[in-house]
Amino acid sequence: MLSITTLGPVSRRFWPSGSYAENEMNSDSALGRRSVLRAVGALSLGALAGCTDAGNGGVEEADYETIPDGEEPDYEGWLDAAESYDGTADFRGEDEVTVMVGTGSRGYSFSPAAIMIDPNTTVIWEWTGDGGGHNVEEENGEYESPIETDEGYTFEHAFEEPGISRYTCVPHDQQGMRGAVTVEE
């Protein structure tokens, strides 16, 4: 079962930064819509884990929790410039998870940029078709996709051992197009 659902091309799902009330909440969100809208005044958007927000260009990300702040893996600065990084998506318990390639306002992001999985999980990167040619390349070349542009192209890698794996899109590394996979024992 895929953990992320993209309901349409990113360009159609994009809302300008700040138009939070227009974003759709997951119907099974822990917070009701009214309480979320009330909370917006007190919390930064980034604190509302699991909801769509401006940071990922409006891509719908269904049904995942983020790792609590105190347990956030140490990416050693790898994601500091990553536009879509907003905590680590907890995908433990899944056999197969999907990360979108080419999200955000310019199509220079991975979404979610940071994920946590169990050992022996396959990560499938799926191209949105936005942002030009992208690839997925582990920082030491442990896995590496070709540079592709087409919507629907996929690349996958099976993660077996615990640890943090950092990867980038080589054409857009300078734009902060980076991601990380934490394999938790």
Ligand SMILES: [Cu+2]
């Ligand atoms: Cu790229």
